[in-house]
Amino acid sequence: MTSMERVLTTLSHKEPDRVPLFLLATMHGAKELGMSIKEYFSKGENVAEGQIRINLKYNTDCYYPFFYAPLETEAFGGEVIYTEDGPPNSGRPLITDIQKINSLTAPKVKDSEVLLKVLKSIQILKKHSKDKIPIIGVVMSPFSLPVLQLGFEKYLDIMHFRKDLFNHLMKVNQEFCIDWANAQIEAGATAITYFDPVSSSTIIPRKLYLETGFQIAVHTIAQIKGSTATHFASGNCLPIADLLPQTGTAVVAVSTEEDISKVKEAFKNKLTVLGNMNGIEMRRWTPEQTDKIVKDLIQKAAPGGGFILSDNHGEIPFQVSDEVLFAVSEAVHKYGTYPIIKS
Amino acid sequence: MDNLSLEINALERALLTMDQSQAESIVIGAMTKGTPIQIASELVSGTLQRIGDSWETGNLALSQVYMSGIICEEVIDKILPPSNPLRKNQPKMAIAVFEDYHLLGKRILYSTLRASGFELIDLGGGLSTDQLVEIVKNEKIKILLLSVLMLPSALRIKELKLNLLDTDVKIIVGGAPFRFDTELWKEVGADGMGKDSSDAIEIVTKLMEEKS
Incomplete structure (x- = not known):
């Protein structure tokens, strides 16, 4: 099977030839190209080349041209801080006076230099993949973006006490998110990761999710012209497992803090599960530990299809060694061939 | 009682x-x-x-x-207003977000400790190693609570600790990297780690008793 066939088969809750591997190494491409992280993300061409090399080196099943979390806030005019050994991080919040939310407008994708870089990388990957390798685009959900726009405290305050500002912010962010997702689909992305950590049960209770993040996900995902994968970026989701299929998403990316067997059972034949290796701990894994952990995940979650092996955060730390990434890949190929043999 | x-x-x-x-x-x-x-x-x-x-x-x-x-x-x-002498403000304690601006964890802990009768200095966010070393030495901070979101920042606490070896400050860390890798706080040389605000209250109470 090609990677595309493998992934599509598992998405239809059938068993492909082996478990697909989404090795979401966003920064390791810089190492491959001998560049600093800042230089690497300065051009779409670099990220495309980095993803091609990662795919070949570790025999993975997707291209993941995700740049960094504060990309969208950068498009809104926010600050991004680069470091030599980690993902570019958001600076001070873009909006310091919450009243300014009323005058906030969404940036146009075609006018944003940073977004155009991402589209460039997707276009190159599309040409290169010849539709054999899925290209996974990324958006920050309208509901989670305000953490970077306002800071978490102010956002929780308006979510609870200033519904007028909250509703306006959601309207602006939703318009932007849909345009941004569809621009990536148009550029060649096969599917879109809908990062929505604020909706996770780690951050807000189910009742509040039903009133807010759930409604926004339903309306946003319906207008994205491609499949979506909802990613909670290490947050828990079992308390809202019954609601997630109703959002229209096809995949759910789950936390390492949730039992993969329970997760698989909760989403069986409804959503494909993506996860859930502990990215932070992975930095200290030995190849032997890696082998054991991957084997265990596969044996618990892979039978019947509907499972893609990945880390639980959607961004493997720069400090994770090539040795461990090779061990992940080798273990997937060793234990992930269907039918899964339990031992 | x-x-x-x-x-x-x-x-x-x-x-x-x-x-x-x-x-x-x-x-x-x-x-x-x-x-x-x-x-x-x-x-x-x-x-x-x-x-x-x-x-x-x-x-x-x-x-x-x-x-x-x-x-x-x-x-x-x-x-119990901030200036109330009954508040537990000794030894001197401060809280900060190391290197970035994700302030929620710090805010939760700050509120929880103040609501529990402690008084502490809020140093804000985005602080570098050099800034923290200077503040700890000048202000004679004895307990430094550090909230961290990003793994590289967590790893750089090791350098901060080395720069503070000539003081008697105790560094207590918390935040996502330490929750997901429960051995990390020892690796970076922290004196303690709180997985949540409940843990932090216990650790701070114990340290306050030891140091006062």
Whole structure:
């Protein structure tokens, strides 16, 4: 099977030839190209080349041209801080006076230099993949973006006490998110990761999710012209497992803090599960530990299809060694061939 | 002091429904059973620790922990103002976000500790190693609470610790990298790690007793 066939088969809750591997190494491409992280993300061409090399080196099943979390806030005019050994991080919040939310407008994708870089990388990957390798685009959900726009405290305050500002912010962010997702689909992305950590049960209770993040996900995902994968970026989701299929998403990316067997059972034949290796701990894994952990995940979650092996955060730390990434890949190929043999 | 279990249950209910006036009534009503500092450290702190524990076990969400801390901080400020000599402000304690601007974890811990009767200095966010070394030495900080979101920042605490070896400051760390890798705090040379605000209250209480 090609990677595309493998992934599509598992998405239809059938068993492909082996478990697909989404090795979401966003920064390791810089190492491959001998560049600093800042230089690497300065051009779409670099990220495309980095993803091609990662795919070949570790025999993975997707291209993941995700740049960094504060990309969208950068498009809104926010600050991004680069470091030599980690993902570019958001600076001070873009909006310091919450009243300014009323005058906030969404940036146009075609006018944003940073977004155009991402589209460039997707276009190159599309040409290169010849539709054999899925290209996974990324958006920050309208509901989670305000953490970077306002800071978490102010956002929780308006979510609870200033519904007028909250509703306006959601309207602006939703318009932007849909345009941004569809621009990536148009550029060649096969599917879109809908990062929505604020909706996770780690951050807000189910009742509040039903009133807010759930409604926004339903309306946003319906207008994205491609499949979506909802990613909670290490947050828990079992308390809202019954609601997630109703959002229209096809995949759910789950936390390492949730039992993969329970997760698989909760989403069986409804959503494909993506996860859930502990990215932070992975930095200290030995190849032997890696082998054991991957084997265990596969044996618990892979039978019947509907499972893609990945880390639980959607961004493997720069400090994770090539040795461990090779061990992940080798273990997937060793234990992930269907039918899964339990031992 | 009388048992406060009924008040703790009632205060927890009030906080989780975000009923600030009810929370205030419960705390004021309990004042007949103890001094303001006892009410802060036993009723309020006890309730916030229970809420923190429920987040740790996945039964409550972070937004509920945050709102509970904010409400309690306001209520306690009324009966125990920041300048009140009964507040536990010695040895000198400060809290900061190391290297980035994700401030929620710090805010939750700051509120929880203040609502529990402690007084501490809020150094804000985005602080570098050099800035923290200077502040700790100049202000003679004895307990430094550091909140971190990003793994590279967590790893750089090792360098911070080395630069503070000539002081007697204790560094207590918390934040996502330490939650997901429970050995990391030892690797970077921290003196303790709190997985949540409940843990942090226990650690700070113990350190305060040791150092005072």
